[in-house]
Amino acid sequence: MERRHNKEDHRVLRARMAEDNASRTTLSFYKYVHLENPTLTRNELYAAWEQLGVLGRTYVASEGINAQISVPTDRFDALKAHLDSLGWLPNLRLNVAVEQGKSFFKLIVRVKEKIVADGLSDDMFDVTDCGEHLKADQFNALTDREDTVLIDMRNAYESEVGHFEGAICPDVNTFREEIALVEDMLQEKKDANIVMYCTGGIRCEKASAYLKHKGFPNVHQLEGGIIEYTRQAKESGIRNKFVGKNFVFDERLAERITNDVIAQCHTCGTSCDEHVNCANPMCNVLMIQCQSCGDALKQTCSEACKAFIGLPEEEQKAKRKGAKARGGFMTTGKSLRPSAAPTSRTRQ
């Protein structure tokens, strides 16, 4: 039964969701915890969540769980009770999305080798021996200091539309590259106060444990990432040092934190921070594109892709046969440097 559900066409599910006006809550959580039998856990979660009307994407591995889901708002408490009942998720923090919206169209719970692809070998270090967690006010105090190194642990296509003031935003497109680059970059500053952040905290959990293992003594991480920081900043009324949009991995693509638009259209360079996928299914590259370039290129990334979708349906079909979409991300190719935020002070 679950199989059939998963196999329904994305467009059908999208259309169904568009008609569904029931209020849903988008949330994410993760936990590094040793799971004996990830497949069994996967099956239990799928069965329970399907009953609760949960949608979204969850990875289960022997190292833990990483979930990005939405739940009918009136079943939020039931979901919480279910998670509590599992026993292996004590003191779990649920990161509730800043901006709600149609985030997911189907339920996927998948067994993976890792909950975040990091390219690191498991037995090298202890993930639970991670950096010091910072709450929003502690984060502000520490990053206000000149001798603190603030690093965005996300990919370039994420930091491009929004990041913390004064953060170093490495020009990388995978977490694996990010860790290697950061370790390299910080060799000269081993004793500095290092502060890392990511979307919800999961990547910093691992990266900070890795850096500690490599002999960096003062590693800190933003607790719950940008999502939890924004919630805390709002609640306590402290200054929000994040500028622009928080990129998220669901249909919404981003949550707006401030009205600053810090990115540019990849085609014409005009100020824009709207991510879209190229309309050529063979390409599907994720890019930032302004309205007028989108109109001119028929929502594709290039003249070549525009030409492709102009071909007769049969010809397109023949060319697509057996081929996989190129995918990936288009970035401006900015090099590693302190990012330029409207009000940032730059750092070396």
Ligand SMILES: [Zn+2]
């Ligand atoms: Zn443009």
Ligand SMILES: [Zn+2]
């Ligand atoms: Zn394209």
